Amino acid sequence: MVERIAHGGGLDAAIARHGGAQADWLDLSTGINPRSYPLPPIESAAWQRLPDHAAGEALKQAARACYRVPEGLKIVVANGTQALIELLPRVLDANQVAVVAPTYGEHRHVWRKTGATVSEIARGETIPAAAKVLVIVNPNNPDGAVMPVEQLLALAEEMRARDGWLVVDEAFCDTSPQASLVPVLPENAIVLRSFGKFFGLAGLRLGFAVCQPKLADALEALLGPWAVSGPAMAVGSVALPDSPWIGETRQRLEAASQRLIRLLETHGFEVCGAHPLFVLASHGQAPAIAEGLAQRHILVRSFAEMPGRLRLGLCGSDAELQRLDTALSQVMAGETAETVTSGRQAHG
Numbered sequence: 001m002v003e004r005i006a007h008g009g010g011l012d013a014a015i016a017r018h019g020g021a022q023a024d025w026l027d028l029s030t031g032i033n034p035r036s037y038p039l040p041p042i043e044s045a046a047w048q049r050l051p052d053h054a055a056g057e058a059l060k061q062a063a064r065a066c067y068r069v070p071e072g073l074k075i076v077v078a079n080g081t082q083a084l085i086e087l088l089p090r091v092l093d094a095n096q097v098a099v100v101a102p103t104y105g106e107h108r109h110v111w112r113k114t115g116a117t118v119s120e121i122a123r124g125e126t127i128p129a130a131a132k133v134l135v136i137v138n139p140n141n142p143d144g145a146v147m148p149v150e151q152l153l154a155l156a157e158e159m160r161a162r163d164g165w166l167v168v169d170e171a172f173c174d175t176s177p178q179a180s181l182v183p184v185l186p187e188n189a190i191v192l193r194s195f196g197k198f199f200g201l202a203g204l205r206l207g208f209a210v211c212q213p214k215l216a217d218a219l220e221a222l223l224g225p226w227a228v229s230g231p232a233m234a235v236g237s238v239a240l241p242d243s244p245w246i247g248e249t250r251q252r253l254e255a256a257s258q259r260l261i262r263l264l265e266t267h268g269f270e271v272c273g274a275h276p277l278f279v280l281a282s283h284g285q286a287p288a289i290a291e292g293l294a295q296r297h298i299l300v301r302s303f304a305e306m307p308g309r310l311r312l313g314l315c316g317s318d319a320e321l322q323r324l325d326t327a328l329s330q331v332m333a334g335e336t337a338e339t340v341t342s343g344r345q346a347h348g
Contacts, residue, residue: 143273
């Protein structure tokens, strides 16, 4: 039986169930910046020609500076970090893997697809003796927990002693660069970085791996030529060096996350994890609340394995935050479907 991994997004399925058009919905089910990087002008050649070597090198240099990659390490560019996650079992060759959980489910999934035994362990729990690969998402999804660099280095050393690997998925690390392992990356570690979440351009499909040259060469050989589109290269090469936008966005996201926390607490939620791009909160009626919000065309992230918790991404404006506030008030008050309909018209 094929394992099905639930993700945020999936707005089409929500529309099929609850109606409305895409524009009617407020999608808070992902951890993607709702105010994306302003797209720069893209020359027609980026669309018309195959991506050339110079464009790829320009993107790598921009990423090297942004992520503070030391000399001697290489950067691999792919069409999103998911593409790299899929390749890790083919280059690390391990049949026993440990994943610090709960976390992004694809890490467990891709290793199990290859026949590996995957142990899910809690933070601080002993790594199984047979594990040759340890996977950590840092900051973690869905709770935003951050493991200090010193602790990551200690885990890398523990894995090195057993001739193993440490994989650190830093998809949400752009908001906290001090938490990145990249500047002090050990030889037996690989770091994944995502472009789309922080820059709000997930549809661009752009991601990076930072690792030792031999491993990077193996990944690039599997990816093959033209792994990233010309337009993606063009956008990434402009956005990654844009320090003013990056700095301002970090501050704005942190402030927006704090406003979301306060709103949820006002409605009786207990916040059990947070990140500048999302908030994880618990409530005794979480499933019913998620359903009530969906009836009002607001999509949040539920978890089958954590039924009492919801993850909410950021609202992109004060008006969207007010819409969420109003909808939560209605749901908590148990208002009827007729009220839902009038609420939809008001927000149309």
